[in-house]
Amino acid sequence: MARALGMQAEDMHVLFEEDGTQMMRLNYYPPCPQPELVMGICPHSDPNGLTILLQVNDIEGLQIKKDGAWIPIPCIPDAFVVNIGDILEIVTNGIYKSIEHRAMVNEDKERISIATFFSPKLDGDLGPAPSLLTPQTPAQFRRIGVADYFKGFFPRKLVGKSYIHTLRID
Numbered sequence: 001m002a003r004a005l006g007m008q009a010e011d012m013h014v015l016f017e018e019d020g021t022q023m024m025r026l027n028y029y030p031p032c033p034q035p036e037l038v039m040g041i042c043p044h045s046d047p048n049g050l051t052i053l054l055q056v057n058d059i060e061g062l063q064i065k066k067d068g069a070w071i072p073i074p075c076i077p078d079a080f081v082v083n084i085g086d087i088l089e090i091v092t093n094g095i096y097k098s099i100e101h102r103a104m105v106n107e108d109k110e111r112i113s114i115a116t117f118f119s120p121k122l123d124g125d126l127g128p129a130p131s132l133l134t135p136q137t138p139a140q141f142r143r144i145g146v147a148d149y150f151k152g153f154f155p156r157k158l159v160g161k162s163y164i165h166t167l168r169i170d
């Protein structure tokens with residue numbers, strides 16, 4: 001990814017290579033007789049760098065927002081879904097965009113997904129990669145300590161891409 005963007009590899013290594021953090025979430029969505037009234041997970045972008053997601057039992061439910069419309073992501077057996085999170089949007093200075101997504105529930109079947117989230121180590125800081133910044137492409141996000149970044153995220157409600165907007169330089 002760093003090579004594709006013309007980024008110095010070091011700017012990516014400091015984020016994920018040593019002592020990065022990995023979190024895992026197991027999502028269980030019970031069946032719901034009125035699925036149109038319920039949201040499994042509200043629209044959000046993941047706050048971390050990269051997400052790898054397994055739709056475990058082949059029940060559809062994940063949707064991504066593309067050009068303002070919700071697009072269902074089909075289940076491909078044993079395939080992972082890889083999502084860009086907010087930290088990669090910040091590090092790539094907005095070149096890669098984190099994806100807004102949500103999960104719906106099924107009328108008569110339970111749904112299970114496992115998400116693994118990769119993030120930088122908590123005692124570092126994050127911001128746009130220095131090697132991507134030029135006078136023509138100035139920083140779009142302010143720098144912040146990784147621990148403070150997550151402290152700011154976790155008390156919030158999941159509302160689309162609202163958190164990353166708080167770090168934007170106008």
Ligand SMILES: O=C(O)CCC(=O)C(=O)O
Pocket residue numbers: 025027041046053055061062101102103112113115
């Ligand atoms: O269940 C899914 O497909 C999505 C889960 C998700 O977005 C998350 O755990 O952050």
Ligand SMILES: [Fe+2]
Pocket residue numbers: 044045046101
């Ligand atoms: Fe998510």
